[in-house]
Amino acid sequence: MLRAVSYQVFARKYRPKTFADVLGQDHVVRTLRNAIEQKRLAHAYLFVGPRGTGKTSTARILAKALNCTGGPKIDFDPDEDVCREIAEGRSLDVLEIDGASNNGVEQVRDLRESVKYAPARGQYKIYYIDEVHMLSNAAFNALLKTLEEPPEHVKFIFATTEVQKILPTILSRCQRFDLRPIPTQTIADHLLHIAKEEGINLDATAAWAIAKGADGGMRDAQSMLDQLVAFCGETIIEENVLDVFGFTSREKVAALTTKMLSRETPAALKLIQNEAESGRELSQLLGELIGCLRGLLVAKLDSTADGEGIPEALWKKLMDDADEYAPERVLACIDVFAETEGRMKWATNKRLHFELGMIKAIQTLSEVRITDVISVLTKGADHLSQAISSPAPDAPRIKEISVPVAAPASQRATSAKMAGDALSAFDALIEGADDEEEVPVPAAVLKTETPASAPKIEEPVQEDTFHKDPLIQAALVKFEAEFIKN
Numbered sequence: 001m002l003r004a005v006s007y008q009v010f011a012r013k014y015r016p017k018t019f020a021d022v023l024g025q026d027h028v029v030r031t032l033r034n035a036i037e038q039k040r041l042a043h044a045y046l047f048v049g050p051r052g053t054g055k056t057s058t059a060r061i062l063a064k065a066l067n068c069t070g071g072p073k074i075d076f077d078p079d080e081d082v083c084r085e086i087a088e089g090r091s092l093d094v095l096e097i098d099g100a101s102n103n104g105v106e107q108v109r110d111l112r113e114s115v116k117y118a119p120a121r122g123q124y125k126i127y128y129i130d131e132v133h134m135l136s137n138a139a140f141n142a143l144l145k146t147l148e149e150p151p152e153h154v155k156f157i158f159a160t161t162e163v164q165k166i167l168p169t170i171l172s173r174c175q176r177f178d179l180r181p182i183p184t185q186t187i188a189d190h191l192l193h194i195a196k197e198e199g200i201n202l203d204a205t206a207a208w209a210i211a212k213g214a215d216g217g218m219r220d221a222q223s224m225l226d227q228l229v230a231f232c233g234e235t236i237i238e239e240n241v242l243d244v245f246g247f248t249s250r251e252k253v254a255a256l257t258t259k260m261l262s263r264e265t266p267a268a269l270k271l272i273q274n275e276a277e278s279g280r281e282l283s284q285l286l287g288e289l290i291g292c293l294r295g296l297l298v299a300k301l302d303s304t305a306d307g308e309g310i311p312e313a314l315w316k317k318l319m320d321d322a323d324e325y326a327p328e329r330v331l332a333c334i335d336v337f338a339e340t341e342g343r344m345k346w347a348t349n350k351r352l353h354f355e356l357g358m359i360k361a362i363q364t365l366s367e368v369r370i371t372d373v374i375s376v377l378t379k380g381a382d383h384l385s386q387a388i389s390s391p392a393p394d395a396p397r398i399k400e401i402s403v404p405v406a407a408p409a410s411q412r413a414t415s416a417k418m419a420g421d422a423l424s425a426f427d428a429l430i431e432g433a434d435d436e437e438e439v440p441v442p443a444a445v446l447k448t449e450t451p452a453s454a455p456k457i458e459e460p461v462q463e464d465t466f467h468k469d470p471l472i473q474a475a476l477v478k479f480e481a482e483f484i485k486n
Helices: 026-037 056-066 082-088 105-114 137-148 184-198 205-213 218-232 238-245 250-261 263-279 282-301 312-324 325-343 349-366 370-389 409-432 470-478
Strands: 042-049 096-097 125-132 154-160 175-178
Touching: 026 056, 026 175, 042 056, 056 082, 056 096, 056 125, 056 154, 082 125, 096 105, 105 137, 125 282, 184 205, 184 218, 205 238, 218 238, 250 263, 250 282, 250 312, 250 349, 263 282, 263 349, 282 312, 282 325, 282 349
Parallel strands: 042 154, 042 175, 096 125, 125 154
Antiparallel strands: none
């Protein structure tokens, strides 16, 4: 005869028992502790947050603090009978109601009748309604009066993942607490703690991969660890996490980002192909890529920003690769991939849309924009004005160029040579603008003196043809503009 073995999943076995056990929600815990210590207890609380962030656990801990022996107090014993009954959901004074299956007016009417009765053992009769947004409007309206003026011995605790579906009249009668997604590092550290308690050899990189995939939910991370133990046994490495859940390693994400920033389209497409053929979830890979680009963008604007969980050596190389691009270029790539993510959500061929998005993003990095042209021209104009206004110390100032009406052939040849030297100097000046170097003007150009008796004539006006440049023409079409000649 086989002996019955009672097994508890990690999510239940390591559920927080006291305020000190709640992770990643310090702002909520501090407020509740202060309210209990100062005896400023509200009659209704609303916990809002994503799944697995501790809404139900925090509600039970608050119920324990209110109904424990000698309560309300924050330093209660979680192992005493009253607290154990609340934790196991069998306390007569703490009623847990599922809002999804008890969402009608009749159930609310029953609740209104039961609030009249005093608690059996503790100081308060506590009603905890999970997923309260599932209640119908009629049920909410039936609850309004009781919620606003409940008996002294009654406390309400609500929890929801979709607060926008709750009536404003209900929200205004509750103290609202927003539980945030738990930081990745906090989840990873807790998983390592669980592994140590269970005698499991969990690699730190594997713990990080699980935490990253859990996306801020501690319960999801604990469930994933449970599954990995069943799959791998007592030793879990990062490769196991990637294989079981189809995640992509940080190294692969960094490699794909590097190929994109280097504008190596074939290599980037090859990486996407390899990940798809390995059974990786491409939507998750795209999300990781967007997160990496977002980290690069923030790092360009804030030098103290971290590396989004990417190892330091890889992050430094990514920063070097992204150094040649202005922040608006990185932002444009994020926009491209955000559109791609929206299309991939409902597409059957996700790989095709990912590849098209990658090609478009690389083209975005390569294209020349009107702002780039304006920047180069502005820089060239600044250097030109600086060179003219600040001549060399030993060079005479530029004087007016005057040409005699009828100059000898030899003098005309000399003037033509000087004009050619001037044009060459100007071309060299523009080409050297990006190199931050001064281009000297030939001395022959600077020494352009003519006899005082020679009359001055105006140089012939040449037609301004810059607007015929293809780039300027494209800009005029893009902005629906026209060229106006003065």
